[in-house]
Amino acid sequence: MNRIARIAPVLRQAIAVRPAVPFQVRTATTEGPAGHSNLDKTVANYPTAHDLDPTNKSDYEKYVTYWRHHFQAVEDDFELERGLNHIFSTDWVPSVEVIGDALRAARQQNSFATAVRTIEALKNKTHSEKQYVHYIDALQPLMNELGLVEKEQLGTFEFVREKRWWME
Numbered sequence: 001m002n003r004i005a006r007i008a009p010v011l012r013q014a015i016a017v018r019p020a021v022p023f024q025v026r027t028a029t030t031e032g033p034a035g036h037s038n039l040d041k042t043v044a045n046y047p048t049a050h051d052l053d054p055t056n057k058s059d060y061e062k063y064v065t066y067w068r069h070h071f072q073a074v075e076d077d078f079e080l081e082r083g084l085n086h087i088f089s090t091d092w093v094p095s096v097e098v099i100g101d102a103l104r105a106a107r108q109q110n111s112f113a114t115a116v117r118t119i120e121a122l123k124n125k126t127h128s129e130k131q132y133v134h135y136i137d138a139l140q141p142l143m144n145e146l147g148l149v150e151k152e153q154l155g156t157f158e159f160v161r162e163k164r165w166w167m168e
Helices: 003-016 057-072 077-089 096-108 112-125 129-146
Strands: none
Touching: 057 077, 057 096, 077 096, 077 112, 096 112, 096 129, 112 129
């Protein structure tokens, strides 16, 4: 008797067995500020510019709450920089609290350059020099605590080329 003939009854029983725990059919729900589906947990549920209405005050509050939580819980440089890309790509200027949490997250990741570039991006994002000065005044105690300065305060560096005998 060949092997297939011997295991055929066992296979028939295995196919006929129903699982002890019934299947739960997952339905798509809309969770998170963006209202995206929760079917794919690998895709981050970031709110995008299309999900937010600039004329709606509650949307802005949801936006601020979401990004504050994101920067307070950031675990690596990738998520930090991805979050910064998202907040600076929208039409809104991020709030002082969001920028403060982003600066703290950058320093926790030991990324001085990212923190300085965040301040530089804020300067480019604000609509006027006066608005930028208000942000810097509000963030100055935090910047002093974290040891951060603006890009202009770092100074300029001249590149000095070393002369080599074949360059003469």
